[in-house]
Amino acid sequence: MASFMRLPKPLETGLAVIAATVGLFALFSILTAPPQPRPPQDIVNGTWVSSDGGMITMRDGKLSAGNASTTYVIETDKQGTYVLLGGRLLAEDGGSVRVEHHQDWMKSYLNEPDRPSRISFWVWRNAQSTGPDLVVFDRRPEREPDVR
Known part of the structure; x- marks a missing residue:
């Protein structure tokens, strides 16, 4: 032993x-x-449109689409800066988008951490769909004030 x-x-x-x-x-x-430190929450403020006509508005932690809204926060991890969305997006006939309150939080990475021009969100085609499609939303340019 x-x-x-x-x-x-x-x-x-x-x-x-x-x-x-x-x-x-x-x-x-x-x-x-x-x-x-958390990234500034206003970096995504503005109106965002998809190629099929869907439009969302993001302002200070609130995403609005159609007649509903949900909350979001901007966070950063090892992969980059992202929007953590407290609901899901549903595509309507004709290309519009609406918000559905849901228990899942959806993570969507920004193309630029400081001033993103593009966000890809998972969008369900209807409430019964088996899975979402990745839809790209581009920032709509803000209009310059008309000074005459």
Whole structure:
């Protein structure tokens, strides 16, 4: 039978104290690290249109389409900056889009983190569809004020 060599008791205790100290320091560092700042929530403010005529308006955490609206937040992860939408979009006949309140949050990445010009949202063709289609919405240019 193999015998295992035990460390002397003072050395064993010393290593345990060092390991506990390093572990507590790592935990303290994680808990006291400053949180990552959130991206500005107004970077997506404006009107967005899809190629098939769907139109949505996003303003300060509220997405409106048709007669309904839902909330969203702008977040960042390792893949980039995204809109986290608190509902889902449904396509209507004729290309318009409406909001349906849903328990799932939908994540849609922005093409540019500072001033996006394009967002791709998952859009259901009807409430009974088995899955959504990825629909690209482009930012509609804001009109310049008419100065005469």
